[in-house]
Amino acid sequence: MSHAVAMVLLALGIAIMVFSAIGLLIVRNRYDRLHYVAPAATLGMPLIGLAVALDGGFAAATVKVVFIVVLTVLTSPIVSAAMGFVIRREE
Numbered sequence: 001m002s003h004a005v006a007m008v009l010l011a012l013g014i015a016i017m018v019f020s021a022i023g024l025l026i027v028r029n030r031y032d033r034l035h036y037v038a039p040a041a042t043l044g045m046p047l048i049g050l051a052v053a054l055d056g057g058f059a060a061a062t063v064k065v066v067f068i069v070v071l072t073v074l075t076s077p078i079v080s081a082a083m084g085f086v087i088r089r090e091e
Helices: 002-026 030-056 060-090
Strands: none
Touching: 002 030, 030 060
């Protein structure tokens, strides 16, 4: 049962990542591209990490995956804001 749930979460996470990447390719404005990075970092990455954690069980690798996901989710808004300031400064 947990394997099936992990596969569904993995598929959702991958779909969000793919759609974010397609959005980055389609949109021409640099500011709009920042908005397409957010779902990948705040939804896609945690779903994939949760899928790996569910499928892997409690192990050292699972703790590392959870740590990386939490770190990414916490720092993603800061990185997006910094990129926005750099883009604004270049114009």
